[in-house]
Amino acid sequence: MSVTLDLSRPRPAREAAPVSLIGLTRPELAARLAEDLGLDPKKAKMRASQVWGWLYNHGVTDFAAMTNIAGPMRAQMAERYVLTRPEMVERRVSSDGTRKYLLRFGPGVEAEAVFIPGVGRAGALCVSSQVGCTLNCTFCHTGTQALVRNLTPAEIVGQVLACKDDIEEWPSGRDDRKLSNIVFMGMGEPLYALDSVAAAIDVISDGEGISISRRRITVSTSGVVSQMDALGERTDAMLAISLHATNDALRDELVPINKKWPIAELLDACRRYPGTSNAKRITFEYVMLKGVNDSDAEARELVRLLKGIPAKINLIPFNPWAGSPYECSDWDRIEAFAEIINRAGYASPIRTPRGRDVGAACGQLKTESVKRRASELRRERVTAD
The missing domain is CATH 3.20.20.70 (Aldolase class I)
Incomplete structure (x- = not known):
């Protein structure tokens, strides 16, 4: 009995590794948020400014600490990004x-x-x-x-x-x-x-x-x-x-x-x-x-x-x-x-x-x-x- 393998079905894609937001310039950060979270350019720029302040003014290491950003968006960011320290x-x-x-x-x-x-x-x-x-x-x-x-x-x-x-x-x-x-x-x-x-x-x-x-x-x-x-x-x-x-x-x-x-x-x-x-x-x-x-x-x-x-x-x-x-x-x-x-x-x-x-x-x-x-x-x- 012969067996035919169906190779037409795509293999499940590997999950992309989380991206670190540390080290991105301000325009790069806004572009990243716009692309990944589906934000229009104006909102992306505003969110980037908020995230920027938390990262570099307050030094937070956890998205949960970004209290002026809505909970669902913080959860989205936590799934996609990391705040890597050496x-x-x-x-x-x-x-x-x-x-x-x-x-x-x-x-x-x-x-x-x-x-x-x-x-x-x-x-x-x-x-x-x-x-x-x-x-x-x-x-x-x-x-x-x-x-x-x-x-x-x-x-x-x-x-x-x-x-x-x-x-x-x-x-x-x-x-x-x-x-x-x-x-x-x-x-x-x-x-x-x-x-x-x-x-x-x-x-x-x-x-x-x-x-x-x-x-x-x-x-x-x-x-x-x-x-x-x-x-x-x-x-x-x-x-x-x-x-x-x-x-x-x-x-x-x-x-x-x-x-x-x-x-x-x-x-x-x-x-x-x-x-x-x-x-x-x-x-x-x-x-x-x-x-x-x-x-x-x-x-x-x-x-x-x-x-x-x-x-x-x-x-x-x-x-x-x-x-x-x-x-x-x-x-x-x-x-x-x-x-x-x-x-x-x-x-x-x-x-x-x-x-x-x-x-x-x-x-x-x-x-x-x-x-x-x-x-x-x-x-x-x-x-x-």
């Missing part, structure tokens, strides 16, 4: 109050963010834009972690929400706010993740939500010249340049991306960065490496290079990490370097190291899980031998 795997607090967060966004996808009180108007959150990094800057511990992928807008915004949860800063926009500044100076090169960074800045800066002004959001790049104009045009964020050397030979060694975009090209891009003025200066970051880049001659050359660029220069005492070939410049050498720059008319604050005791200082970020796996592998090799 998982806080580890939270370490330094003796100086700095908080380092290890956040998990998915299996094998972890990054670190650092909250530094007393920076900017009140406190700054250093966020990551990638998991790992491709730049291999020789003084930076983060550069020793291989790139996994770019973070999404939701994952970048999620770092801000996780911090605000931890410091208990809801609702947003309070006069006594603790988080006033965002710096894209964590793991990764932000201009290699520009789409995500730009979308996240749109969310973070919105005045009816988290409400951190674009003038208090700084994006640091090691010199991805091809994306610098776009960064200014799309985000209007403050720009920081990870410079660290005054000649191409040394910068090729310290910041290898310099081989693609040397100092002259980088500084030309700085001169045309949109909106730059004495009121909107570019920050040049310069890590102080003993006997490498800290001479008086290099200070004078730095002044010459930056002529005509509205700038300030952050001098960063090198933060040591195991296996690094560098040492931090002596304090009197750093002060002498700063004095030459100050006399030339540039502000040159010496950045106070923060969070060194928990591995949260500049250049020290590398996810603890990666460090633990490396340690376990070393132990296994020793045992095998």
